[in-house]
Amino acid sequence: MKIGIIGSGNIGATAARLFARAGHEVAVSNSRGGAGLEELIAELGGKGRAASIEEAARFGEVVLVAVPFGKYETLPVEAFGGKVVVDANNYYPQRDGRFAQLDGGETTSSELLASHLSGARLVKGFNTIWFEHLARQGDKQLPLEERRAIFIAGDDEGAKRTVARLVEEIGFAAVDTGSLREGGRRQQVGTPVYNKELSAREAAQVLSAN
Numbered sequence: 267m268k269i270g271i272i273g274s275g276n277i278g279a280t281a282a283r284l285f286a287r288a289g290h291e292v293a294v295s296n297s298r299g300g301a302g303l304e305e306l307i308a309e310l311g312g313k314g315r316a317a318s319i320e321e322a323a324r325f326g327e328v329v330l331v332a333v334p335f336g337k338y339e340t341l342p343v344e345a346f347g348g349k350v351v352v353d354a355n356n357y358y359p360q361r362d363g364r365f366a367q368l369d370g371g372e373t374t375s376s377e378l379l380a381s382h383l384s385g386a387r388l389v390k391g392f393n394t395i396w397f398e399h400l401a402r403q404g405d406k407q408l409p410l411e412e413r414r415a416i417f418i419a420g421d422d423e424g425a426k427r428t429v430a431r432l433v434e435e436i437g438f439a440a441v442d443t444g445s446l447r448e449g450g451r452r453q454q455v456g457t458p459v460y461n462k463e464l465s466a467r468e469a470a471q472v473l474s475a476n
């Protein structure tokens with residue numbers, strides 16, 4: 267599959283390595299038109315290329331967005347049309363600036379991104395896992411219920427299935443928390459699953475208790 271990566275920092279670069287290792291083709295971008303990514307691209311062994319944000323979005327059947335959330339409105343809307351977009355962004359006011367509608371709980375960062383990228387099929391995912399764990403904790407030898415959970419949420423069931431497959435291909439288990447609005451809220455910063463090392467079995471227990 268062709269995967270576009272928006273943001274090549276901790277999460278974007280880690281995901282690019284895992285997706286390339288699983289056999290996918292990745293186009294990786296940053297805030298500098300793809301400049302300075304030579305070392306990462308070399309690591310991807312022929313499976314990766316550097317790209318601008320627009321090129322990476324157009325390239326991907328699936329596009330992972332992993333940038334500081336506060337920048338979301340700079341993403342070029344047309345390039346994401348029809349794409350399955352994975353939103354790994356979290357809202358940290360000290361980094362992103364204050365968004366009154368998030369502080370007031372009226373909406374969520376993923377709903378804001380979904381309404382900005384209006385033609386995309388958005389799935390919240392990869393939000394609760396620290397990048398060092400993402401790099402190391404995938405294990406395809408384990409049965410699904412014993413694998414580290416990666417939470418997903420969204421309103422497009424087909425898009426969620428696509429993302430769940432990718433999650434499994436890199437050795438994790440996808441745990442669906444529901445719709446973008448309600449399910450997304452269950453995996454935000456500060457929730458009982460945020461940055462917790464949970465297997466899929468443990469994740470189901472935590473979710474049912476909360």
Ligand SMILES: NC(=O)c1ccc[n+]([C@@H]2O[C@H](COP(=O)([O-])OP(=O)(O)OC[C@H]3O[C@@H](n4cnc5c(N)ncnc54)[C@H](OP(=O)(O)O)[C@@H]3O)[C@@H](O)[C@H]2O)c1
Binds near residue numbers: 319335
């Ligand atoms: N760190 C984690 O373990 C973790 C885990 C789960 C979720 N998250 C969330 O995932 C997102 C990315 O986190 P990170 O730790 O990977 O961040 P990071 O290491 O700071 O990397 C951010 C990336 O976004 C790029 N970027 C900055 N502004 C941009 C813009 N306007 N348009 C496009 N790209 C832009 C940066 O480009 P340059 O390289 O050119 O500066 C950089 O490649 C955040 O929302 C974070 O909260 C992080």
